[in-house]
Amino acid sequence: MKRIHPEDPRVTDHALGELPEHEAAELRRVADSNPAIQAALDETVALSDMIRSGFKGESHELGEARREAIRRAGRRPAPENLISLQSRRLDWVRSALVSAAAAALVACAIWMMQQIPISEDAIADNRDERAQREGVRVQILLSHVSPPRRVREGGFPRAPRASLWEADPELSQELVDEELLVMRELLQRDPDAFFDQVREVAHGAGMPALSKLPLLPDNPFIPTREDSRSIVPIVSGAASYHLVNRFIYTEKKLPPKNGVRTEELINHVVYEDDGDAALDGIKLGVEMVRCPWNQEAILIGVLLQNGSKEPITRDSILQIEVKHDLIRSYRLLGYAGAPGPREKEERALSESLAPGQSNYIIYQLQLLDSEIFREHHVLGRIELQLEGENDRGLIVPITSPPQGWGNASNNLQTAISLGAWGMLLRESPFAGRLSLKMLKSLASDAMSGCGDDELARREALQLVLDSLPFMKTRAPVK
Amino acid sequence: MGQNENMVESREQFVEQALSQYEGPLIGYAFGIVHDLERARDVVQDTFIRLYQQDREKVQRGLKTWLFTVCRNRALDILRKEKRMIALEDEKAARIEGTTVAPDRAADWEERVAQVMDALNRLSDNQREVVRLKFQQGLSYKEISEATGLTSGNVGFLLHTGLKRLRSMLPEDLLDNSLRK
Incomplete structure (x- = not known):
């Protein structure tokens, strides 16, 4: 183990229980004979306790209306769940419509007329989304998209190079992230299946197998x-x-x-x-x-x-x-x-x-x-x-x-x-x-x-x- | 009761349990990203609606990481779509200013914790995010790495520099008092 000083990140790792056991044992041994390191450890532990205590005192709630909206969405078929936020904001309209008995029939007729274009749009949307997901997955598997980026200090995530959004500005970050999650889960659960997909996609894109690519020579002097x-x-x-x-x-x-x-x-x-x-x-x-x-x-x-x-x-x-x-x-x-x-x-x-x-x-x-x-x-x-x-x-x-x-x-x-x-x-x-x-x-x-x-x-x-x-x-x- | 009803019921119980356990922490986490409580609630509501749509078997084991990952992605998506940064509101800044306790004042435990939490608000977004995931949720470096897409090494680095910065913002005797407590 390299020399440890009180500002060493390993002191923090140890205080947070993240240092591998063999390094932790060594650090404990050093701390026993070095008061400055022991003090740094104690301070980090004390600060950690205070932060935990502070978070325990935090109280945020969704509120019953939102919880009920979640439950309602859970009872509906999946596609409707996707528009639950909008429907929540229109909840107050519903009671007014119910109380207006004369308007109910008209509303029903309007509703029926609206279903035709909405339904077609929905089908088209679903098809578009499937195509988008397919495209995103191909990009992920062929590594043309970076994994989700952290938000920079006070800013936005940096768009990947060769950004997918250049090709499709409407593409949602959420959709890309979801596909990344799916692929990551597949990679962790079944690496063979993941790489089968990579090979399949590469083959579909007309790319030769990696092992068959010739080794291009380095540029000479x-x-x-x-x-x-x-x-x-x-x-x-x-x-x-x-x-x-x-x-x-x-x-x-x-x-x-x-x-x-x-x-x-x-x-x-x-x-x-x-x-x-x-x-x-x-x-x-x-x-x-x-x-x-x-x-x-x-x-x-x-x-x-x-x-x-x-x-x-x-x-x-x-x-x-x-x-x-x-x-x-x-x-x-x-x-x-x-x-x-x-x-x-x-x-x-x-x-x-x-x-x-x-x-x-x-x-x-x-x-x-x-x-x-x-x-x-x-x-x-x-x-x-x-x-x-x-x-x-x-x-x-x-x-x-x-x-x-x-x-x-x-x-x-x-x-x-x-x-x-x-x-x-x-x-x-x-x-x-x-x-x-x-x-x-x-x-x-x-x-x-x-x-x-x-x-x-x-x-x-x-x-x-x-x-x-x-x-x-x-x-x-x- | 039919099989479908049983499934719906157990799914509801599953989501209810997750709600009662993670509702508050997720709102706090989303707030740290979008800086607006109502928006944070929107994000969390949508996160739980998505939980309803998931195959329970698949998400159950890593539920905590799944929830924080989806919540984070939803919050970032909102920021991206709105194409604007949301600065700390004046009200919040005033609250930070107002609750700061003079170093020479004998502060009790709650006051000192409040000082720490106010100082926490002055860390960078990414430092604050990993601190929350570590200390509020008790996630390991590896779990934080999965939720945020950072490497474990960077998670450790952000925590180390975040805690170091926190210490520098707090009165020197604050932690001494805690050690003597």
């Missing part, structure tokens, strides 16, 4: 003498992250290498900063650090944020250009199997970065001159040319010296940790001296710099740490 300019991808997905998450936490094993896409692990997290240059809400920033797994190289992180109201699309081009007299070669992390420069350009043109989204890209640069680690040099530049605006765009220089790992922003530390994780999961030939121990250190550093409210980031880094035991006894599925 490009010598700057051959090509010193390259198109930078402006979008990436996030599906691979959910796949890895599912394998680690549910199947308790590593995902197949060919299912891991490094750029999708990196971009599961949303990145925000002030950028080095901005135009109409679009921000571009570059940050540099010495490469942890190759001390002769540097890593640069490029963050493109679209804070405008329009997508960055079509003719907009993001490109990197490096100086061949300072940089020997460069390599893009992730985007395995990326096409050649010309095709790459065509592909970049066909994709767009939606408003509110960001994309983080990491390049590894091999240097020609070690002076770069100490002196100021302009190594190249990142340039964004916006669609149809030849004279407008953003340019950010790439300047040395690189900062040390400890001084890097949490964005860069997180992106590099996730990128390094992807390289190890894929058993990349470019991992250099990157080891599990180094990965643990990188991810732990990034975790310690996370803000309290950055839960998605913390979860991603925790997943990195939780996957380490599986990587030690490497046994990926075939």
Whole structure:
């Protein structure tokens, strides 16, 4: 057990009865000889007692009218239950109608006339809902939707990337959550049935089985003498992250290498900063650090944020250009199997970065001159040319010296940790001296710099740490 | 009595029991999300109507987690549909201000508990939510994780930082008095 101090989260875990027994015994032993830890434990227990007592004093009731509405709804056939809230609000009308005997017949006739369109609507609604549920389930099984998000402080849950609501704005969060619950329950109760469904849905969508996907090669180093300019991808997905998450936490094993896409692990997290240059809400920033797994190289992180109201699309081009007299070669992390420069350009043109989204890209640069680690040099530049605006765009220089790992922003530390994780999961030939121990250190550093409210980031880094035991006894599925 | 009637009766008993046990805690929980008592009651009413529609066998075992999960989803759905944030009302803010007890005043147990609960209202939404699930409902980290979609690690982190922040908001001698109680 690592050294314990009074502010250690394990003290809280222990006070709340959540620490595993072997760690609890060790903590008790330490607390016996350390008054500060014992005091922290006592305080947490005392505070817990007071909170429990406070909640006991709380008294909230639905009221008899609402309870009766629930009972009434329970006695009705299921479809009617769904409109019980509206009917509750109209309860006062009912007694008036009953007392007006002359109006009863008219009301009845109106009611009968109303039934025809309502009934047809109801059938159509049911059909729509079934289709919606089917669509949502396919999306969930193919991991295009994130699990329900927490409400951010004083705000709303963050919509999943590649949001279902972009395709269907009428889609209810509740429906998505219900389907997630159903799938989660199935996964817990009968994992085989769950994965049968995944295979069936993937087959129906024309996707090959995961194990049959070819392992796309990592991008190689490009010598700057051959090509010193390259198109930078402006979008990436996030599906691979959910796949890895599912394998680690549910199947308790590593995902197949060919299912891991490094750029999708990196971009599961949303990145925000002030950028080095901005135009109409679009921000571009570059940050540099010495490469942890190759001390002769540097890593640069490029963050493109679209804070405008329009997508960055079509003719907009993001490109990197490096100086061949300072940089020997460069390599893009992730985007395995990326096409050649010309095709790459065509592909970049066909994709767009939606408003509110960001994309983080990491390049590894091999240097020609070690002076770069100490002196100021302009190594190249990142340039964004916006669609149809030849004279407008953003340019950010790439300047040395690189900062040390400890001084890097949490964005860069997180992106590099996730990128390094992807390289190890894929058993990349470019991992250099990157080891599990180094990965643990990188991810732990990034975790310690996370803000309290950055839960998605913390979860991603925790997943990195939780996957380490599986990587030690490497046994990926075939 | 026919089989169907028996089923209806046992279903009613099942929901009645759940109502008497979880009605209050669920309203408190929903209130923490929607910040409006009537809306919170709407959410809880709808949650129990949904319970009626469930296969009893399937939900019975994990009933508590199921109720809090559905209640949470309904509350979040309301927020999403309304597309607006509901800030703490002035009245509530005034209540928080009004019940704060001076540190040097000898407070009895109830007063000190009231201070703790008022400080609780000043935690972030997500901290307050896990504190409620932990201390009001006695859910484990794992159960809270299932209800909220957070990882167990994050649940522990939120509780740790939440309790730490609570301690920092309370008078220094408040917990000392409790320890001596």
